Amino acid sequence: MAELSEIAQMYFEKVTDFTTASGIKVKGFYRPEDVQGIDYDRDIADPGQYPFTRGHHKDMYRGKLWNIREISGLSTPRAFNKRLKFLLEQGQGALDWEMDGPTLYGIEPDQPMAAGQVGVVGISLHTLHDVEELCEGLPLDQISLSMASGPWVQQAYVLGAKRRGYDPKQLRVVGGHLHYYFPGCLPSIPEYLFLPNGQISTLCRWANDWLEHVLINFPRWNAWFISAYDYREAGGNAIHEIAFTMACAKEMIREMLRRGVDINTIGRKLSPVFSCDRDFFEEIAKLRAARRLWARMMKEEFGATDSQAMRLRFHIDVAGSNYTRQQPLVNLARGTLGALAAVLGGCMGIQLPSYDEAWATPTEEAVRLAIRTQQVIRYESGVARVADPLAGSYYVESLTNELEEKIKSMEEKIEEMGGWIVALQRNWVEKELRKSLLDVQSKNERGERVVLGVNRFAIPPEEDFKPEIYTPDRSDVEAYLDEYSEFKERRDKKKVKESLENLRKIAEDTQDNLTPHVFDAIEANATFGEIIGVLRMVDGLDYDWAGEREYPF
């Protein structure tokens, strides 16, 4: 039992932290004068009206509820195909494919570097054949699919769907975090973005080429151009998150405009993924500010004329980094608040981490609880009835304004520096994130930022709840690897070689869009690793990043 003096102290406990997570000082209460400069029509307006502060659509969730899009991805294409069918049977209309490490890095599954990581925390996909197997029997024109991957999986998906008789224009795809899209990712392997001489890599050029192709050719795709969630998980605060997204978007929009893509086409199809972290009101205000900033940028800076191109639509990943291993059931409460903030902020989709994610890959039961949590908010809480219910709150409007100002000022700083690419190349972005991360960490260590179960109200480990741990079923991986080797042996090697050589030549000699040539290589049964390897060679890099393989042709 606590000491008597501690009990007395707890009774008189009061709020001592008057600053939001991003460092904005807040008052004890807000009054009309705090929102004095705000003009309703100019700055807030009704939902679905410029500048879209209150939401992208006038009906919001009365028109369509947000997608429950839990992360999934495991094992081999065949095993995961079964899981996808199960999820569809459960009524989940929005699917998500997460890839394993080898797939994301373009490492072949039978390389030593991939050992133990094939089909772990994601699905393993390396050829068109894999993607076809994964799609077998799925109603591709009926589902909304998101793929956090590089362009190779997305291109193979288009080809796989075509082979099964679908018109790619009918596919509803949320592009997923486009890996290697140069302004949008913080990769571990620096040469994926910039070469040692500072030039943009061919892999990045390919991602840009693919983005251009998607914008022009696939009307139902949301090119999920940036995972701002990653900036958050890397340590950034709400201001970093939105400012970096805007700076990255500017870079990308300028690149697409340079390529001749219409600004309205660009604006209609971009959709980022944001985070919902733990500072409830700041997260809601951040999402409102982001919509307003986006609308103004598209209209005033880039001259978009279609109001749909000014509406920022986004998916939310609730912040997994707030989850603790200690007292893991408390994560259910953290997740609920994060998802509630996402809904009150007007998101289009939510991925809610399962309570056991600080322990391991979630169990089915834990994922089901995450889905049920979203459903409690959807069906039981009543919060989805009204669009932007917090509008007009002196505090929320004032905080939205303040965040907008601070985000704008960070955007301007990046512009002055020379833009997003320069900020990345100078390591300014990384330094900002690191500074912010270490600040949070030191507040945690000093107990200034309460983390329940860690620096307050901790309990002895033996008394703590131990979740059941998911053990990956990797029983089919060996068979998959055998089939993979056989597939590589069986294919028409002459055709593979020709397609790869052609791709390399086009990349070396021209500025042509690489997309059709990558399609050719995928269709000729080149592996994703081979395509990535060839494009690395164009830049004078080793064929294989892991240094384990030579160019096989």
Place this chain on the structure above:
Amino acid sequence: MERKKVKVITGKIGLDDHYRGIISVTDALRNAGMEVVYLGAGQRFDTVIKAVIQEDADVVGLSFLCGGHVEIMRRFMNLMRENRLEQILVVIGGVIPDQDIPRLKELGVAEVFLPGAPLKDITDYVSRNAGR
């Protein structure tokens, strides 16, 4: 005579981008007075081994989130032995299921720190056991 500073190599090997934990630990080790070389995430095995040799490190600290920790550590510890680096203290951390910890220790990993471990526990452990 001034005692030599403990030298630590930190980073992440392999196909895993999540580096939040290792950055915090790197900073804490530096603040605790150690000399730390942070290699970054997405490192190759040979890069880490080379760094251990070139820097004459006392400690290697690696972090994992994406589930490949047992296989990666098996290979890494073999390489350490092949390069006669058995005396170096190897400490890892990250999202690692409890049942994998005994297997990792059998491979020669000295200690496994899990999410939420106080940074002081990590720095104390490293300074107590480095160079032993």
